[in-house]
Amino acid sequence: MINRKELIKKYIDFFKLHNHKEIPNVSLIPENDPTVLFTTAGMHPLVPYLLGQKHPQGKRLVNVQRCIRTQDIEEVGDTSHHTFFEMLGNWSLGDYFKKEAIEYSFEFLTKVLKIPIERLAVSIFKGDKDAPKDKESAKTWESLGMKKERIVFLPKKDNWWGPAGQTGPCGPSTEMFYWKSNKIPVPKKFNPNDERWVEIWNDVLMEYNKDKNGKYNLAKQKNIDTGMGVERTISILNGLEDDYLTDSFKPIIERIENLSNRNYNKHKERMRIIADHIKAAVFIISDGVLPSNTEQGYVLRRLIRRSVRYGKEIGIKNFAKKVAEPVFDIYNDYSRLKNNKKKILQELEKEESRFLEKIEQGTKIFEKITINRKKISGKDAFLLYQSYGFPFEMTKELAKEKNIKIDEKSFDQEQKKHQELSRTSTEGKFKSGLADHSEATTKLHTATHLLLAALRKVLKDEEIIQKGSNINPERLRLDFNYPKKLTKEELKKIEGLVNSQIQKSYEVIMEEMSPSEAKKKGALGVFDAKYGEVVSVYTIKNCSKEICAGPHVENISELGHFKIKKEESSSEGVRRIKAILE
Numbered sequence: 001m002i003n004r005k006e007l008i009k010k011y012i013d014f015f016k017l018h019n020h021k022e023i024p025n026v027s028l029i030p031e032n033d034p035t036v037l038f039t040t041a042g043m044h045p046l047v048p049y050l051l052g053q054k055h056p057q058g059k060r061l062v063n064v065q066r067c068i069r070t071q072d073i074e075e076v077g078d079t080s081h082h083t084f085f086e087m088l089g090n091w092s093l094g095d096y097f098k099k100e101a102i103e104y105s106f107e108f109l110t111k112v113l114k115i116p117i118e119r120l121a122v123s124i125f126k127g128d129k130d131a132p133k134d135k136e137s138a139k140t141w142e143s144l145g146m147k148k149e150r151i152v153f154l155p156k157k158d159n160w161w162g163p164a165g166q167t168g169p170c171g172p173s174t175e176m177f178y179w180k181s182n183k184i185p186v187p188k189k190f191n192p193n194d195e196r197w198v199e200i201w202n203d204v205l206m207e208y209n210k211d212k213n214g215k216y217n218l219a220k221q222k223n224i225d226t227g228m229g230v231e232r233t234i235s236i237l238n239g240l241e242d243d244y245l246t247d248s249f250k251p252i253i254e255r256i257e258n259l260s261n262r263n264y265n266k267h268k269e270r271m272r273i274i275a276d277h278i279k280a281a282v283f284i285i286s287d288g289v290l291p292s293n294t295e296q297g298y299v300l301r302r303l304i305r306r307s308v309r310y311g312k313e314i315g316i317k318n319f320a321k322k323v324a325e326p327v328f329d330i331y332n333d334y335s336r337l338k339n340n341k342k343k344i345l346q347e348l349e350k351e352e353s354r355f356l357e358k359i360e361q362g363t364k365i366f367e368k369i370t371i372n373r374k375k376i377s378g379k380d381a382f383l384l385y386q387s388y389g390f391p392f393e394m395t396k397e398l399a400k401e402k403n404i405k406i407d408e409k410s411f412d413q414e415q416k417k418h419q420e421l422s423r424t425s426t427e428g429k430f431k432s433g434l435a436d437h438s439e440a441t442t443k444l445h446t447a448t449h450l451l452l453a454a455l456r457k458v459l460k461d462e463e464i465i466q467k468g469s470n471i472n473p474e475r476l477r478l479d480f481n482y483p484k485k486l487t488k489e490e491l492k493k494i495e496g497l498v499n500s501q502i503q504k505s506y507e508v509i510m511e512e513m514s515p516s517e518a519k520k521k522g523a524l525g526v527f528d529a530k531y532g533e534v535v536s537v538y539t540i541k542n543c544s545k546e547i548c549a550g551p552h553v554e555n556i557s558e559l560g561h562f563k564i565k566k567e568e569s570s571s572e573g574v575r576r577i578k579a580i581l582e
Contacts, residue, residue, distance in 0.1 A: 004246070007233060011062070020090055021061055029287050038299075051168075051221075064088050070083065082276055083277060084284075085230065094223065115236075121177045125137075131208060158192070176203075198236065203225075206225060252278070271314070282324050282348075297571060365390070449544045450540065453501075453540075467574050504542075505556065505557035506556050524544075560581045562581055
């Protein structure tokens with residue numbers, strides 16, 4: 001049996017042997033990316049470098065990155081979908097390309113992990129009007145002994161990555177598949193539609209740049225970006241067809257079995273959802289997010305409440321913090337979990353209690369709505385769901401008990417209407433894409449450094465640090481730790497200080513140094529995080545010194561006039577400022 005720690009070590013060691021430098025496993029909350037709520041892949045923090053900025057640790061990089069993907073929440077419950085997962089990745093930033101990337105992948109799979117080539121197959125981009133068929137990848141795979149019957153050419157929807165937004169780096173990919181069934185012999189021919197072929201690794205071969213006219217141009221810098229899911233790979237290596245039986249999940253499942261006094265084999269779907277959602281919630285809280293009704297906080301709230309609902313179905317309540325306990329043991333290599341354990345367990349308990357109260361409240365409202373009635377309108381059922389957080393499944397349960405019918409068709413219509421509004425309101429978050437390093441965004445990013453420095457000075461609090469930021473071409477948003485609302489006078493002083501700094505026309509100076517040197521020089525950064533050997537430190541004279549990887553202007557005189565538009569609470573103990581440049 002190989003466990004998650006062994007797999008991660010083998011992977012990092014292999015690529016270090018091939019001159020890759022290990023880079024940090026960064027926060028789940030993206031620092032310089034306004035387009036997504038969470039870090040969904042290891043490449044997120046590397047966007048500036050994929051676009052050509054020089055990385056302080058060189059052109060060959062490797063790491064394991066914690067990720068959250070929320071588009072699959074409804075899919076969780078099967079053997080392989082997860083909200084939180086760990087992604088192994090290696091990168092070449094304008095160094096080696098297709099041939100070497102494929103050779104490294106093949107060597108790691110067959111020599112290090114000792115997977116027989118007979119159980120492997122690959123898919124390659126088949127070409128279209130935008131880019132030609134990827135013959136080079138096919139040729140490389142064949143030279144390594146991959147039979148032609150095990151190589152398929154697939155369209156863009158299957159074998160192409162990006163760009164993440166409307167424009168930016170993108171390119172074909174080659175994906176590796178493993179035959180997971182131990183009962184049926186491996187077929188000679190690879191059929192990508194057969195679910196027994198499981199994708200285990202994806203090499204993205206970034207050789208194009210899509211412009212605003214929709215044209216795919218050959219990129220000045222060609223990159224390699226790969227991704228291998230830890231959970232799925234461990235499952236395969238141990239001959240399992242269920243990720244929830246690996247060491248990444250099994251202790252959590254066993255805890256749920258003990259608490260519910262029920263067997264996993266009879267309640268697989270519910271137990272998987274509870275295990276997945278609680279684990280994801282633990283990691284999200286550890287990165288500073290608290291349950292709320294917006295953005296990351298809303299996702300967190302939804303995960304906890306879904307797990308509570310499924311817990312109720314297997315007869316457990318007040319269980320969230322008990323189910324969370326094994327997560328700290330499984331991932332004891334994450335110091336953030338250990339250091340924030342008390343806070344994480346408190347927040348889980350608090351949110352579960354809140355939701356149980358909501359259920360009680362919703363039950364009372366249900367009773368009122370249904371007095372002397374034999375039918376509930378879709379509008380009323382949706383009101384219970386949307387305004388009181390009362391799950392539709394519970395409305396159905398209560399209605400069944402009282403022999404009351406629900407207009408499910410009109411409930412679905414109300415829900416679709418709400419989803420459409422929701423989609424429209426968040427569309428802007430994804431429009432600019434990962435590669436939004438426009439002039440406006442670059443200026444606002446630099447202004448964020450000035451704002452943080454001004455906050456620390458005006459509020460006379462050196463403990464103030466950035467707790468999150470979201471920058472798009474229209475405005476900046478900075479979250480910072482502070483216990484109370486800022487006064488109008490304080491905001492005026494902060495705004496004034498930023499503008500007086502801009503008028504001094506200081507240059508923004510970037511230096512590369514070790515994290516310990518950066519700390520000695522007084523640079524701001526979260527030093528409990530595992531930085532690499534070299535970091536970029538941006539200094540604005542007499543004002544700001546921060547470890548950062550985002551885009552910056554050369555001189556702060558370029559910024560224009562800074563104006564604070566709004567100051568509000570983001571979550572408990574965290575304030576939020578929105579500002580613009582005029």
